Amino acid sequence: MKTTIKISMMGLFLLLTFFISCKNGPQNETTDSSQNEAIINSENNKGQAFIADDESTPNVLQIAVGSADHSTLVAAVQAAELENVLVNAGPLMVFAPTNEAFDALPEGTVEDLLKPENKDALANILKYHVTPGNYSKDFLMNFKKLGQANNQNVSVEVKDNEVYVGGAKIIGSISAGNGIVHVVDKVILPPTQ
Amino acid sequence: MKIYSHLIASLGTALMLVSCGQQNKSSNGALSSSAAEKVYVAPGEQDEFYAFMSGGYSGNLTVYGLPSGRMFKEIPVFSQFPTSGYGYSEETKPMLNTSHGFVPWDDAHHPDISQTNGELDGRWIFINGNNTPRIARISLSTFETEEIIEVPNSAGNHSSSFITENTEYVVAGTRFSVPIPQRDMPINEYKSNFKGSLSFISVDPEHGHMDLKFQLLMPGFNYDLSHPGRGKSHGWFFFTTYNTEEAHTLQEVNSSQNDKDFIAAVNWKKIEEYVNNGGGTKMPANYAHNLYDESTHTATTTMKKEVLTVDPLKVPGAVYFLPTPKSPHGCDVDPTGQYIIGNGKLSADLTVHSFDNMIAAIEGEKFDGEAYGIPILKFEDVLAGQVKSGGLGPLHTEFDGKGNAYTTFFISSEVVKWKLGTWEVIDRKPTYYSVGHLMIPGGNSRKPFGKYVVAMNKITKDRYLPTGPEMEHSAQIYDISGEKMELIYDFPTHGEPHYAAGIPAEILAPKSKKIYRLDENKHPYAVLSPTDSKVVRDGNEVHVYMSTIRSHFTPDNIEGIKVGDKVYFHITNHEQDFDVPHGFAMIGQNTSELLVMPGQTKTSVWEPKQVGVWPFYCTDFCSALHQEMQGYVRVSPANSNVELKWSLGE
Numbered sequence: 155m156k157t158t159i160k161i162s163m164m165g166l167f168l169l170l171t172f173f174i175s176c177k178n179g180p181q182n183e184t185t186d187s188s189q190n191e192a193i194i195n196s197e198n199n200k201g202q203a204f205i206a207d208d209e210s211t212p213n214v215l216q217i218a219v220g221s222a223d224h225s226t227l228v229a230a231v232q233a234a235e236l237e238n239v240l241v242n243a244g245p246l247m248v249f250a251p252t253n254e255a256f257d258a259l260p261e262g263t264v265e266d267l268l269k270p271e272n273k274d275a276l277a278n279i280l281k282y283h284v285t286p287g288n289y290s291k292d293f294l295m296n297f298k299k300l301g302q303a304n305n306q307n308v309s310v311e312v313k314d315n316e317v318y319v320g321g322a323k324i325i326g327s328i329s330a331g332n333g334i335v336h337v338v339d340k341v342i343l344p345p346t347q
Numbered sequence: 348m349k350i351y352s353h354l355i356a357s358l359g360t361a362l363m364l365v366s367c368g369q370q371n372k373s374s375n376g377a378l379s380s381s382a383a384e385k386v387y388v389a390p391g392e393q394d395e396f397y398a399f400m401s402g403g404y405s406g407n408l409t410v411y412g413l414p415s416g417r418m419f420k421e422i423p424v425f426s427q428f429p430t431s432g433y434g435y436s437e438e439t440k441p442m443l444n445t446s447h448g449f450v451p452w453d454d455a456h457h458p459d460i461s462q463t464n465g466e467l468d469g470r471w472i473f474i475n476g477n478n479t480p481r482i483a484r485i486s487l488s489t490f491e492t493e494e495i496i497e498v499p500n501s502a503g504n505h506s507s508s509f510i511t512e513n514t515e516y517v518v519a520g521t522r523f524s525v526p527i528p529q530r531d532m533p534i535n536e537y538k539s540n541f542k543g544s545l546s547f548i549s550v551d552p553e554h555g556h557m558d559l560k561f562q563l564l565m566p567g568f569n570y571d572l573s574h575p576g577r578g579k580s581h582g583w584f585f586f587t588t589y590n591t592e593e594a595h596t597l598q599e600v601n602s603s604q605n606d607k608d609f610i611a612a613v614n615w616k617k618i619e620e621y622v623n624n625g626g627g628t629k630m631p632a633n634y635a636h637n638l639y640d641e642s643t644h645t646a647t648t649t650m651k652k653e654v655l656t657v658d659p660l661k662v663p664g665a666v667y668f669l670p671t672p673k674s675p676h677g678c679d680v681d682p683t684g685q686y687i688i689g690n691g692k693l694s695a696d697l698t699v700h701s702f703d704n705m706i707a708a709i710e711g712e713k714f715d716g717e718a719y720g721i722p723i724l725k726f727e728d729v730l731a732g733q734v735k736s737g738g739l740g741p742l743h744t745e746f747d748g749k750g751n752a753y754t755t756f757f758i759s760s761e762v763v764k765w766k767l768g769t770w771e772v773i774d775r776k777p778t779y780y781s782v783g784h785l786m787i788p789g790g791n792s793r794k795p796f797g798k799y800v801v802a803m804n805k806i807t808k809d810r811y812l813p814t815g816p817e818m819e820h821s822a823q824i825y826d827i828s829g830e831k832m833e834l835i836y837d838f839p840t841h842g843e844p845h846y847a848a849g850i851p852a853e854i855l856a857p858k859s860k861k862i863y864r865l866d867e868n869k870h871p872y873a874v875l876s877p878t879d880s881k882v883v884r885d886g887n888e889v890h891v892y893m894s895t896i897r898s899h900f901t902p903d904n905i906e907g908i909k910v911g912d913k914v915y916f917h918i919t920n921h922e923q924d925f926d927v928p929h930g931f932a933m934i935g936q937n938t939s940e941l942l943v944m945p946g947q948t949k950t951s952v953w954e955p956k957q958v959g960v961w962p963f964y965c966t967d968f969c970s971a972l973h974q975e976m977q978g979y980v981r982v983s984p985a986n987s988n989v990e991l992k993w994s995l996g997e
Contacts, residue, residue, distance in 0.1 A: 201760065202780045205809045239739060242758050243781050243806055274737070286693055286740070286758065287599065301603060301673065303739050303758070305695040 203237035211331035214248045215240035218335065226256040226264065233268045234277040239303075245288035246333035247300075249319055251341045259341055278304050282320075282344040288333045291317050291324050306344050382835040385826055388415040393856070396788045396849045398801060399458045399472055400822075402426075403843025406453045408474055408485065413788070413799055413849060414824055416838030424483045424492045425453030425476045429939030433492075436941055437915065437950035438870075439639070441646040445479050445497050446633045454478045457508060457572075457846040460487070461555070465512035465577045465793030469854040471555050473508040473517045480504030482519050482548060484555050488860045489641065496557045497634035499654055500527045500544040500564075506573040506586050506678075510550070512793065516615065517557065518575070519546040520586050524567035524593075527656075528630065537595035539719075541567035544656075545586065547615055556638065561622045561655045563613065563666070566719040567593050569602070570611070572677050572743075577793050578684035580702045582616035585687050589674035591718070602674060603693060607726065609668035609718070610678060610689050612705060617665045618657055626662070627655040642869040644948050660720045667709060668718055670726040671698050677743035677784075681752065681767055682793050686731055690741040690754065697741050697754060699770065701731035732770040736763045742783060743846075745790030747797025747827055755782040755802060762802050762825065764832055774831045778823055780806040787827070788849030796851055800825045800832070803844045811839055820844065861925040863946030870948035872917035877901040882993045889914045891993075895929040895943065896921045897970040899995065900963070903978030907991030910955055910984055916941075916963075919948040929976070930966025940966045955982040 203215055215237055218224045227250055231237060240246065256264050267276040281304035289297075294317050297310040308320040317324045320342035328335045388394055394412030402409055406426030410419045427434030427443070434443050434451055443451050453476030461470045471493075472485045480498035485491065498504055498519045506520030524541040526532055532540065545563040550556070569590040576583035591608045594601030621627070632654040639646040659666040673691035675698070680687050687700040708728040715725040740758030747753070751773065754763050760781050764774040782804050788796040807821040819839035825832040865875060874880050874894040880901045883890045889912050894901045900918075908914060920929050922945040932940040933953045941949045955961065965976035983989040 201777060202806070202808060207808075238777070238780075239759050242760060244758070246758075277737070281695075281739070289600075296600070301693055303695065 201238035202241040205241075211329070213241045213332045214244075214246055214330040214335050217328050217330050218248070218250055221250075223252045223254075223337070224250055226253045227251060230256075230264070230268065230276060230280060233270075234273055234280050236277060236280055239284075241332065244286060244332045246330075247285040247287050247289060248330075248333065248335050249283045249285075249322060249324075249338045249342060250335050251283070251322065251338050252325075255322070255338065255340050278344060279341070282306060282308065283342055290334070291327050291336065294319070294324075302344075304344060308342060308344075382826075382833065386414040386416070386824065386836040388412065388417070393852060395852055396796070396799070397852055397855055398786065398788070398847050398849045399460070400803070400840055400844035400847040401455045401458050401474060402841055403456070403845055404454050405842030406455050406476070407842065408455060408458055408472070409841045409844075410490065411840075412852075413801065414836060416822070416824065416836055418841065420490060421841065422485060422490055422492065424474060424485065425450075425455055425481065425495070427451040427939070430942065432939050432941040432949060432951065435939040435951070437952065438645040438948075441648040442492060442495055442637045442639060444635045444637055444648040445481065446499070446635060446650070447479060450479045452478075453481060455483075455842075455845075456505065458848045459508055459510050459517070459791065460848045460850055461514040461550075462510060462512050462792055463514070465581070467789050467792055467794070467850050467854065468514075469850055469858075470514075472848060473510060475504050475507035475519060477504050477507075477522075480507075480519065480521070482508045482517055482557065484517075484550075484557060486555075486641075487855055488858050490859070491639070493639045493641070494555070494557055495635075495637045496548060496559065497636070498544075498546050498548075498559070499632040499634040500525070500529075500542075500562060500630075500656075501546060503569075506545075506570040509573050509575055509584075509791075511575045511584070511615070512577045512581050514550050514552070516547045516549055516560070518573060518584055518615075519548060520570035520573050521545070522569050522571060524569065527564060528632075534595050537567060538593040539567070541593070541595075543568055543570050545570060545573075545584075545611075545613065547618075557636075559634075559651070559654055561618065561627055561657050563618065563657050563659055565611065565659060565666070566591075566721070568608070571675070574678050574680045574687075574791065576680060576684050576702065577682070580680065580684035580687075582614060583702075584613045584615050585678050585680060586611040586613065587671065587675040587678040587689055588668075589676075607670040607672050608674055609723070610671045610675065610687060610700065611721075612667045612669055612687075614665045618662050621662045621665070622655060622657065627657045629653050630656045640869075641863070642867055644863070644868065644870050664709070666721050667705070668721055668723045669700050669705065669729050670715070670723060671700070672696070677741070679744040679746075679752075679791070682746050682748050682795060684793075686767060688744045688752065688754075690743060692740055692742060692757070694741065695735070695737065695739055697734035697736070697744070697765075699731045699734065699767075700729045704729045704731060732768075734763075734765050734770045734772070736765065736772050736775070738763050738775065743785055745785055745787045745800065746795050747787055747790070747800075748795035749797055751797075751827075753785060753787065753800050753827070753832075755785045757781050757783065757805070762800065762832065764827070776825060776832045776834060778802045778804055779810050779821060779837065780804055780808060784844070784846045786847040786849055788851065791848070796849070798826070798828055799849075800827050801847060801849070803840060803847065805843070807839070810837060862923055863944060865919075865921060865923055865946040868919065868946055868948060870917075870919070872915075872950065873948040874901075874917070874919045877921070877995075880993070880995075882907075882991055884991055887912050889991075891916045893918045894921050895919070895931075895965070895976075897927070898965075898972035898976040900931075900965070900976065900978045901995045902993035903995050904981075904997070905978070905993045906981040906983075907989050908955060908980055908982050909987055909989075910958060910982060912955060914953045914955065914980075915950055916953065917948060917950045918943050920945050922946070927969060928967050929969050931963060932966045933963040933980070934961050942967060955980070958982055958984055
């Protein structure tokens with residue numbers, strides 16, 4: 155497990171490096187900091203998520219974007235237009251299901267959720283993966299439940315020294331500039347209200 | 348699920364989404380030509396509204412115009428202000444006295460303008476110092492701080508300084524509960540031993556003078572924000588609470604365990620009656636009351652030694668708890684006084700309580716237990732409705748007087764407009780970024796002026812040209828005259844505005860003072876005629892009675908000062924012309940300059956340490972001959988016998 159995390163962290167680092175270099179565009183390889191400016195061009199792509207910043211510690215969104223294991227999650231965040239929430243001062247603790255976790259959902263579930271008419275349902279599920287807070291995996295062992303951003307509680311259990319949030323196991327953790335990303339092995343579905 | 352295998356495993360694609368992909372899109376959208384027209388105040392024209400924004404950690408209050416976003420003045424309140432000499436001059440140093448000594452800074456939070464019959468009357472504006480608990484009153488004719496009262500038994504004076512609808516009281520609630528009276532005890536014995544004080548400070552209807560009438564000693568919760576009842580609910584005051592868990596450490600976790608905290612509803616009229624009939628317990632205390640007298644231009648400090656405390660259990664029917672979800676922050680009451688809104692900052696929803704329901708539940712004695720003897724009403728019985736907006740992190744709500752409410756959401760960074768009574772969301776607009784409070788002129792009164800809402804953001808990032816890691820906060824103005832809000836302007840604010848109060852310019856502008864009348868100057872060291880100027884030695888103290896007029900000081904040559912003297916320059920500005928201040932600064936002086944308004948007297952101290960001839964000058968470009976407005980002081984050795992003399996034009 156530790157090795158996996160290390161590898162994914164390494165990957166992340168490389169990816170972030172790529173992220174930084176990409177910003178000035180392939181035509182402009184020599185760095186010109188005057189071009190490191192916000193890219194705010196359309197109604198839907200405005201806000202903090204779209205500020206270029208290569209100095210700060212990556213935020214939870216940038217971490218997700220930079221992880222090849224979370225492309226489905228990122229696609230879902232974009233479909234639900236939650237990018238600006240994830241770059242907020244927070245602090246935010248994001249339980250980030252891997253692509254494999256999304257793949258384990260019943261056939262067709264993700265496709266359905268990504269449809270524009272299901273944006274609210276998708277947003278509700280994604281917000282159930284976000285806590286206003288920033289706690290390490292060890293510290294989470296002190297909790298019985300967490301209050302999630304969609305207004306519902308999720309259970310926290312400890313089994314064999316592993317932490318399970320809403321039944322999903324934390325398999326890796328990455329500190330972010332505005333909180334922490336805990337990689338989980340399952341999609342956490344909110345209880346029906 | 349295979350369709351996801353082609354979905355972006357490569358980072359390059361993902362990156363396009365964030366940083367590389369937006370460049371072909373166009374249209375900022377915010378600053379259309381009509382928006383420009385709406386905020387454009389042509390040169391020479393004046394704004395429609397005053398906006399008074401708290402300066403947060405600047406300790407001061409800033410005055411802006413709406414809709415232009417132009418800053419007119421920074422009013423020093425809790426912080427020393429070298430620009431004018433506030434807190435440096437001998438006259439104003441007492442304004443910053445407290446029971447902890449001279450405290451030259453505070454964290455200014457929530458300004459509130461005085462009201463009559465629930466409408467803004469524009470006499471005074473009050474603001475709280477959060478850190479060393481204080482309440483200040485500022486004159487809205489001189490725009491100067493006139494009075495500061497310290498609040499004893501309080502800590503983190505945050506649910507302050509909100510006024511009742513006839514300015515009977517300015518109310519100051521503690522954020523942090525503490526031992527009352529303060530004593531040496533283990534922190535972990537917080538629970539049930541610490542108390543939260545809610546202070547009701549009466550305001551003299553004629554002069555505005557403040558007096559701490561009584562303190563309600565409540566359970567040891569955190570009292571976050573408050574607002575008065577108005578109209579039908581006049582006589583009540585509402586306070587949000589959090590940390591009803593009474594945690595004393597790691598509150599970010601431990602204060603969020605209960606699904607619901609409370610809004611405390613306090614019937615202050617009932618308690619006032621109890622107190623007026625001799626109720627309450629006098630408790631020894633020590634707190635400063637600093638009062639500035641406009642005729643002497645001088646502040647004095649009185650240390651008060653007693654406070655009247657009230658145990659809520661001794662006044663049946665005076666205090667109730669309304670369960671409210673998720674550590675509510677803002678506590679706002681609509682213009683009719685019917686709805687009390689709790690903004691649960693860890694919730695997605697807003698909770699709206701009904702005043703009528705609350706009264707019915709109280710009369711029906713439908714209680715759901717009690718907390719430290721204070722009855723808890725049933726959530727369902729008092730609830731009027733919930734606003735399910737889908738936003739995250741609601742903080743504050745204001746009203747437009749047309750049946751709509753506007754709530755800020757910190758985490759989702761937006762203002763949401765919704766309808767009172769139906770709770771439906773009408774519109775939502777992003778803010779840039781992470782909005783804290785918002786303000787509609789009169790939005791916290793019976794009669795809001797619902798033309799603009801100003802969103803005060805906590806995070807600026809890329810909104811303006813970068814100025815290094817530290818930036819001023821950003822604010823946005825939205826036109827709310829239509830069904831949908833329209834972002835029309837974006838401007839930086841000074842310090843950290845936690846709240847603001849706006850008022851139509853036509854109420855304030857006509858009574859703004861232009862000069863202080865010299866013939867009304869009662870300062871003991873004032874010089875009313877230049878012929879009265881003099882220098883008087885009293886031991887090693889030297890008092891210089893000095894006057895200024897364009898473009899000289901009288902006297903401007905002084906001899907006979909010695910090393911080791913303490914020289915007081917008492918400077919009276921003899922101008923009686925609008926906007927002609929004179930400044931005063933002495934080389935090597937260990938204090939700020941003075942800026943003396945027409946007709947005013949201010950005093951600055953200088954303790955010369957070196958022999959020589961030292962110049963002083965006017966720091967304000969007062970006139971065409973400003974550069975000539977200077978003088979010299981000859982400083983002789985401590986043992987010299989150079990005669991004391993002073994002159995002008997010899």
